Amino acid sequence: MRIVHAAAEFAPLAKAGGLGEVVVGLCRELTRRGEDVEIILPKYDFIDPRQLFQLNLEVPDFKCLGSANAMWSAQAEGCSLHLLEARHPAGYFHRGKIYGFEDDIARFTYFSRALLEYLRLRREPIDVLHLHDWHVSLCAPFVRDLFQDLPIRSIVLSIHNVEYQGKCATHDLDAVGLCGADYLQKDKLQDDNPKYPQTINLLKGGVVYSDAIIPVSPTYAKEIMTPEYGFHLDPTLRKARRKITGILNGIDEKLWDPITDLHLKPTYRVESVRQGKKKNKDLFPLATSHTPWVGAITRLVPQKGPELIEKAIAKTLALGGSFLLLGSSPIEHIQNHFNQLKEHYKENPHVWMHFEYSESLAHRLYAALDLLIVPSHFEPCGLTQLIAMRYGTVPIVRATGGLKDTVFDCEDYKFPVSQRNGFTFKAPTAAALESTLERAFLLYHSELPTFNSLIRHGMKADFSWKTPARQYPKLYQIN
Numbered sequence: 001m002r003i004v005h006a007a008a009e010f011a012p013l014a015k016a017g018g019l020g021e022v023v024v025g026l027c028r029e030l031t032r033r034g035e036d037v038e039i040i041l042p043k044y045d046f047i048d049p050r051q052l053f054q055l056n057l058e059v060p061d062f063k064c065l066g067s068a069n070a071m072w073s074a075q076a077e078g079c080s081l082h083l084l085e086a087r088h089p090a091g092y093f094h095r096g097k098i099y100g101f102e103d104d105i106a107r108f109t110y111f112s113r114a115l116l117e118y119l120r121l122r123r124e125p126i127d128v129l130h131l132h133d134w135h136v137s138l139c140a141p142f143v144r145d146l147f148q149d150l151p152i153r154s155i156v157l158s159i160h161n162v163e164y165q166g167k168c169a170t171h172d173l174d175a176v177g178l179c180g181a182d183y184l185q186k187d188k189l190q191d192d193n194p195k196y197p198q199t200i201n202l203l204k205g206g207v208v209y210s211d212a213i214i215p216v217s218p219t220y221a222k223e224i225m226t227p228e229y230g231f232h233l234d235p236t237l238r239k240a241r242r243k244i245t246g247i248l249n250g251i252d253e254k255l256w257d258p259i260t261d262l263h264l265k266p267t268y269r270v271e272s273v274r275q276g277k278k279k280n281k282d283l284f285p286l287a288t289s290h291t292p293w294v295g296a297i298t299r300l301v302p303q304k305g306p307e308l309i310e311k312a313i314a315k316t317l318a319l320g321g322s323f324l325l326l327g328s329s330p331i332e333h334i335q336n337h338f339n340q341l342k343e344h345y346k347e348n349p350h351v352w353m354h355f356e357y358s359e360s361l362a363h364r365l366y367a368a369l370d371l372l373i374v375p376s377h378f379e380p381c382g383l384t385q386l387i388a389m390r391y392g393t394v395p396i397v398r399a400t401g402g403l404k405d406t407v408f409d410c411e412d413y414k415f416p417v418s419q420r421n422g423f424t425f426k427a428p429t430a431a432a433l434e435s436t437l438e439r440a441f442l443l444y445h446s447e448l449p450t451f452n453s454l455i456r457h458g459m460k461a462d463f464s465w466k467t468p469a470r471q472y473p474k475l476y477q478i479n
């Protein structure tokens with residue numbers, strides 16, 4: 001099958017969070033299974049060409065809406081890439097980072113159209129055009145209404161986070177050659193929120209015009225059809241329910257492997273996890289006397305429950321443990337608040353906080369921690385709990401979305417003992433998180449064999465891409 005993915009991220013070349021890791025993991029596994037997979041992404045200025053192999057200028061000059069583009073082909077991470085160089089005067093992808101600009105809508109709607117112009121030049125039959133998130137969702141209406149000549153059999157949309165929908169005005173569609181006013185209709189791209197009847201919603205366009213929708217976990221697939229989790233897109237998602245199938249993400253088991261991880265000192269395996277963790281704690285400037293070490297590795301945004309993370313720090317210290325936080329926030333007031341918190345704890349030898357995006361620190365921290373908290377208000381799939389389990393770090397999670405599908409409480413009798421791998425709580429409240437921390441500390445200090453069994457179950461579980469990659473081709477045979 002020939003599958004063309006379109007996305008804004010591809011790890012590690014262009015990664016802002018889980019999306020980039022998922023795109024590379026899925027595409028690599030589908031390629032390994034013998035599918036003909038290509039990925040189109042913007043040629044960001046910060047992409048390091050040393051990470052690309054067989055970099056060739058494929059199409060030197062093709063026009064999109066009057067401005068020039070070039071397409072490069074390359075191999076990276078076992079995948080075939082096409083890097084779209086937009087020579088648009090606004091320098092759309094020459095900004096040093098992926099997102100966070102006032103014209104993000106213009107940047108990605110342009111990318112959506114330009115990539116279809118490129119596919120038009122190639123004229124090769126495509127079985128599946130697989131779109132990821134709002135950034136490229138407009139490709140779906142484009143294909144149906146403006147690029148009908150493209151030999152594309154079906155369109156699939158993955159929803160990695162329904163909070164981000166790409167809301168804009170009709171003139172934003174006019175700017176890329178669609179008549180915006182025509183799409184301001186309930187059954188097209190008009191935003192479902194009745195408060196904003198003049199708003200165009202790009203992700204909605206993806207949902208309405210695609211043949212299949214894939215949210216990144218089964219529980220999240222159900223949740224986003226409810227007003228509580230749907231961010232006002234739930235009416236459209238409920239209507240599209242027959243096309244929706246949740247599939248869990250995997251993780252890159254080579255990248256995240258404590259047996260071979262070059263960031264660790266020393267590496268370790270399930271038999272040596274206790275010693276391995278002890279020694280990896282030495283890479284951090286904290287006394288090892290106060291255990292367990294509890295931590296979080298996360299974007300500090302409302303979704304991730306930053307206020308609950310703050311409570312967890314205090315509770316961990318009260319229980320006699322240590323807390324380590326690696327995270328950063330794109331939201332100024334949240335970052336400022338955590339800067340103050342760091343100042344508040346600066347004399348405390350059992351707290352470490354670091355506000356930077358650092359791959360190497362993340363690897364080391366997964367290895368050094370005993371418990372990882374993920375108190376998210378919603379979580380489409382979540383990768384940190386999966387990575388933590390690979391490293392023998394027991395997750396404490398709020399039972400929502402993919403967290404609910406992957407973490408099974410040590411006291412939950414609905415699951416066989418061999419499946420139980422962590423701690424879960426239901427309400428996103430400080431009280432629920434705190435009492436779960438108490439349970440975890442109790443088990444760690446008084447029932448070590450049971451705690452160790454949670455570590456073992458997590459380390460031995462298969463969270464690779466193998467299982468999900470078997471499910472995708474079934475969905476791809478949509479027609």
Ligand code: ADP
Pocket residue numbers: 016017018019021297298299326327328356357358359362381382383384385387
């Ligand atoms: P999201 O995509 O919503 O941010 P996920 O749990 O799906 O959350 O994926 C987060 C990914 O980003 C994980 O691989 C995690 O290790 C990584 N990550 C988050 N914050 C940092 C950080 N400050 N430094 C390094 N890696 C981070």
